[in-house]
Structure formats: C-alpha cells, structure tokens
Amino acid sequence: MPSVQCPACGERAFARSTTGKATPLYREIYYHCRDAVHCGSIFVVAMETLRATVASRVPAPMIALPMTSWRHADNDRAANDDGPPTEPVADAMTS
Template identity: 65%
Template sequence: MASVDCPCCGQRAFARQIGKRTLLYREVYYHCRDVRDCGHEFVVGISALRTTRASRWPKPLETLPMTTWRGAANDRAANDDDPPSEPNADMLTS
C-alpha cells in the first residue's frame, strides 16, 4: 500500500485492513504509528480516475475517461538525437 501520513500529527500511518472494494474503488483503513500520543485511525479511499493507456480486454461496464499523456518539456523519444527545437514566439510569455 502507498505510504500515508497521519492527517492529525504528520507521523507515518500504516495500512491495517482493506474495506469496501469494487473494480474502480477501494477503502484502506490506516492507523497512526504514534499510538501513544496520537492514536488516530482513518480511512483512505483509492479510486481509479482515468485511463492513460487503453486495455486490450476492456470491461464494457467499467470504463474510465481516456486522457492523453503529455511529456515534460525535456522529455524526448529514445531515438531523438537532434537538439530540441527553438520555441515559437507564441509559446513565450512575458
């Protein structure tokens, strides 16, 4: 499970159990590691938000909106050995 900090004291929390589950949603019960001073227990909801790459076997009843991936400005393809192109004038901001 993903590492989560306690929203009350900021200490690390650990996953204790998993609650409700569907294909697109899951609840995870967390407990603060600072049991003596804080002792906070809370639930984190994990939800699938969108698709970045379509599945070869999609489930028609469980679909997510498709999003396009945008690379960083310095992200280039492995076979792109040319220097980066100069920005257009309309891309520059004042």
C-alpha cells in the first residue's frame, strides 16, 4: 500500500484494512496514524483506478479504462545528459 501522511498531525500512517466497498476500480482503505500515543487518528483513503497508459494484454471484458499516452516533460533529458551524473562538489554542498 502507498504511504500517506496523517491529515491531523502529518506523521506517516499505515494501511490497516479495507472495506467491503471494493470494485475492480475502487477501494476504501483504513489508515492508522503511526503516532498512536499523541494523535491516534484513523481515517479512510479512497483508491481509484483512473486511466491506463499502456493497454493490457489480457483486458477484462466488462472494464473499459480511458487510454492516455505518457507525456515526457520538456526537461526530461537535457541535451548534455548522455552520461552518468557527476559527483557533487564539496564546496557546493556547504554553501
């Protein structure tokens, strides 16, 4: 399960259980705040499948997801980005 922050205190929360309200495209997940002593928040996160970026080789006959194409950002690869990253300079890290 993806990690989420507690909306009350900002601490990380962990997935504890899911509800019966689940479909192939939608699910509700109960999260518990890791700071049980000071916060103790329990909240529900909805997880929904929105679209596909690559079509399935074995599609489900009753599910039709909208297709979108993956867009690369204009700055994904700079013109000089042909090799591995360089080591950081010690002076640049302290200033």
